[in-house]
Amino acid sequence: MRVIIGKWGEVLTTLNGDKELVDLNTPKGAMYVDGVAPVSERDYWDGKRFISIGExxxxxxxxxxxxxxxxxPRTLDEIKAQKWAEIKSGRDQLEFGGxxxxxxxxxxxQVSQGRIMGAAVxxxxQIWTLADNTTVELSASQLQQLYAALQAHIASVHERGRITRQLIFEAETKDQVEAINL
Known part of the structure; x- marks a missing residue:
């Protein structure tokens, strides 16, 4: 077996066959190594041996x-956009997670938010089913308080999101962006 190696030692392919066949199928700028094989396709040739690139x-x-x-290879703007997408997903999980x-x-x-608003109005x-499927009796006044608590919950989650978004916007390095959490 002959291993075709790219300019920087990356494994391009392996071939079985005689030297002439391998020479014909070796791309310009590449070389091949005889008699030694990479342990995995994630190895590279350092000029003497194959080395694993790891995970x-x-x-x-x-x-x-x-x-x-x-x-x-991502730019700072790409990292910021990806972080904001992660934060929005986490914000939604917090808002809709109880x-x-x-x-x-x-x-x-969303369905429960509508039900709480309707019950408050x-x-x-009413007898209300909780997240764990047990029930509690709530007075009309308590249902209004429940609705107010829901609104406070949503406002708190979104405030955290706004603060986090500002931190992402103001970050000047990849490490600063990656250190931000909701």
Whole structure:
């Protein structure tokens, strides 16, 4: 087996066959190595032996064969956009993932938000199903308080999102952006 190696040591392909066949199929600027094989397709040739590049530090990293190390090729603006998308997703999970009111956890998905608003407006006592599927009796006044608690929950989550978005916008380095959490 002969291993075709690119300019920077990256494994391009492997071929079986005689020297003439390999020579014909070796791209310009590439070379081949005889008698030694990479352990995995993620190895590179350092001029003497195959070396593993290991696992990427993140899904965003690409291995730079010229530098022989993992790099994150994204621009600062791309990192900021990706971080903001992650923050928005986390913000939605917090908003729609339930909230506490008087020691109980209530659902806060979009359907539940509509139900709470409708119950608060209706002004009648109700038995309410909690997030864990147990029930509580709520007076009309308590339903209005529940609705106010829901609105406070949503406002708090979105305030956290706005603060985080500003921090992302003001960040000047990739490390600063990556350190930001909701």
């Amino acid at each position: 990427a530090p993140s899904p965003n990293h690409k291995f730079n064969y010229a530098l022989e190390k993992w790099i994150d 909230f506490e009111f008087k020691g109980n956890t209530y659902d806060s998905d 209706a002004g009648v006592d």
